[in-house]
Amino acid sequence: MDPFVVVGGDAAGLSAASKLKREAPDREVVVFEKGRWVSYAHCGTPYYVKGEVDSLTDLVSLSPDEVAERDIDLRREHEVVAVDPEDRVVVAEGPAGRVEQPYGDVLLGTGARARSDPIEGADLFGAFTLHGLPDATAIRAFVDDGFDPETAALGPMSPDEFRRHADADPPETAAVIGGGYVGVEMAEALAAHGIDVHVLQRGSHLLGGFGAAVGEAVADELAAQGVTVHTDTAVEAIEGEGRVERVAFEGGALDAGAAIVGVGIAPNTALAEDAGADLGPSGAVAVDRYGRTSVEGVYAAGDCAESRHVVSGEATWVPLGLTANRAGRAIGATLGGDPTPVGGVAGTAVVKAFDLGAGRTGFVSESAAREAGFDPVSETITAGSRSGYYPGAEETTVTLTADRGTGRVLGASVVGRDRAAKRIDTVATALGSDTTVAEMERLDLAYAPPFSPVWDPILVAAKVLRDRV
């Protein structure tokens, strides 16, 4: 059988490659990666910029040598330019020119890219997106005066580019454009370097998908930590002569020596489209429950592909790390002879904002739930994180949303200072099995004074919401 060929050496691609080699060691596996770095943790880059993670190599979960040890034929700096499903050939361009690689099955793990297109001036020196190690290295070199230049030798970006960023004066003020989780994480990262940080958010609250209660709590925390939050602020352009000097928005402008554009990402679908694969309603690659695209022998997984939402049952696009890892692993298992669904997603996410943690899952806002065809009702409560008399108890705010007719739990968010974020897993787990609010109220969750009040905040939310469904 022709090899299993993977396009993109990151979470989805290498999970699939590794799993298949484990299940079917005789099957040849080839991975093309256009960059030099494989299998690195996107989600860790803000902490690298902050300086909490020392070295780029700490972010790599699997080195090229480790990939080779798994008997995976990894070809870095090879950009795949075409997938021909008729002849079952992948065409790549590498340092030694054009390569044609026959395949039996191919996985597109082409990922996503940061969007900067809505913002004019995003190509100025001092303006960045954050999507990948070159971006992270550039930002850290730019903002961190004591930054160790040996990172240049590791080569995620060209030595000239690196030098240019390292030599520039660090900015005194930075504008973070977009208050989603990259924006919130970058605000914390930049503030750690003593920079005066401003977050400019188009919408009325930060972290749109987490609901208003979380957005407001996070804005309060950012303000308390010295970060200025501007909501309802639509940025029009980044301006400056040769480098970023100012960010202009409707009705005003902010002087800033750096701008981080975090206004969302878009799936890399060109290769899939060229191969004839259908896109789904979200614009990402449509796949079935085993990760198969509409083209025979072509799979897609990770940030370029859709998933099935466990609450709505519909296709959705939630580009997150666990989804990519799991889908890749499932595809590897399926190809190895153990048919394994890629699994649904609930859109579960957590984010740290200084001393605050926040989580979300499913449909939090009533408007999103209504769009998905439900008749939502929602309650927001605040309860203690521990027994009130136990030291360290902090307020935990939970928003719980359910369907009025059936009582089914649709989603939730949580925010607080004391281990709040991971409490969202209770709701994420419940979403997988059509749990009702009444059933949630009766969950036997863990109680002991150092960890929870008798009624966990999630249970308190269920108690209050049950009276309304």
Added chain:
Amino acid sequence: MDPFVVVGGDAAGLSAASKLKREAPDREVVVFEKGRWVSYAHCGTPYYVKGEVDSLTDLVSLSPDEVAERDIDLRREHEVVAVDPEDRVVVAEGPAGRVEQPYGDVLLGTGARARSDPIEGADLFGAFTLHGLPDATAIRAFVDDGFDPETAALGPMSPDEFRRHADADPPETAAVIGGGYVGVEMAEALAAHGIDVHVLQRGSHLLGGFGAAVGEAVADELAAQGVTVHTDTAVEAIEGEGRVERVAFEGGALDAGAAIVGVGIAPNTALAEDAGADLGPSGAVAVDRYGRTSVEGVYAAGDCAESRHVVSGEATWVPLGLTANRAGRAIGATLGGDPTPVGGVAGTAVVKAFDLGAGRTGFVSESAAREAGFDPVSETITAGSRSGYYPGAEETTVTLTADRGTGRVLGASVVGRDRAAKRIDTVATALGSDTTVAEMERLDLAYAPPFSPVWDPILVAAKVLRDRV
């Protein structure tokens, strides 16, 4: 209608009373409590002994005045001596003598008592159980040299008894007999007072119900904190002239100036039995899904009553705070016209042992699962609590048990230093809906570097166990 009468003014009783008054304000509610204190947090007493909780009153979630504000007729220092279901009358003895109180419905919330009977000498001065505020006050007065004597005026115990304990020399060495969670919590509490603490455990590991992996991790933590753990040590007697001087076990003895007996509790069922109510297989009061005993008009809830186990579907006895609160509240709702099941239990519990947290739910050990009629298979894994590169990541150990034939998850335990304990809620939630290991592996749990690795430790356990079911 005759009043709703509650026997026992603690979690179950006052939850029922409060809920009924909210749902049906016109219904008269009478609560008899034999002591002076109502609605206090049993689970907080170790932290009061430790000194982390300053005042006894901090442990009270509802003061007598607050109970009165809810229009509940609370009669403290009234011990109910009989329930006559024929005439629907409760007989109590109070400061002013015998009272006969007619009832429409009665709830027995008589709780449980600490067992000390297996240990000879448990009545010596310096030997204690820990079940209620008098015990907690006595121990704290005994071990804490700087203890504020105003607590005497609060009166959980007689002034003479209080004085006797406060005046005695604090012990240099204490023996904690029993390594369940009271034992583990008391070891930490006593060590905080500079006492040389020894835990004597009959079984081969601490925290029997949490499984061997947790027991061993907790024993290591206790040892690292200076507490000596003696496993496989069956205590025979507490010995001394007038006060505790020594604890004798098979093959040896330990000099100790204090002994805490934490060898389990027993349900207070005498009143229920006298009223003709059936006991269940566990020896606690048998109830149906609405908390009704076998006698019409007589309910039971809290530590004196059984519950239905969500995994086995069988009656079980799990005397814990949330169970009591929830069952009481459900009975109040049912009597108020909204029939509400008391809910099942999964036996979920968490415990703090110095810097370690541990949790358990369902059937952890294969032998317990086998007894319940399953064909169990179990795996123990260790994974990070956060992304490996993120500061503060700690090992988290998970034991996951499933039924081989059906793949159904039966239970789990977890232990670790970094927010490990509450991760058990994921499994507790899954147990409520017959989740299989394959389904658990596909749960969309929250991931971000500060809170979890991509694969949460619970998911890692499911991945590994799935290969074996």
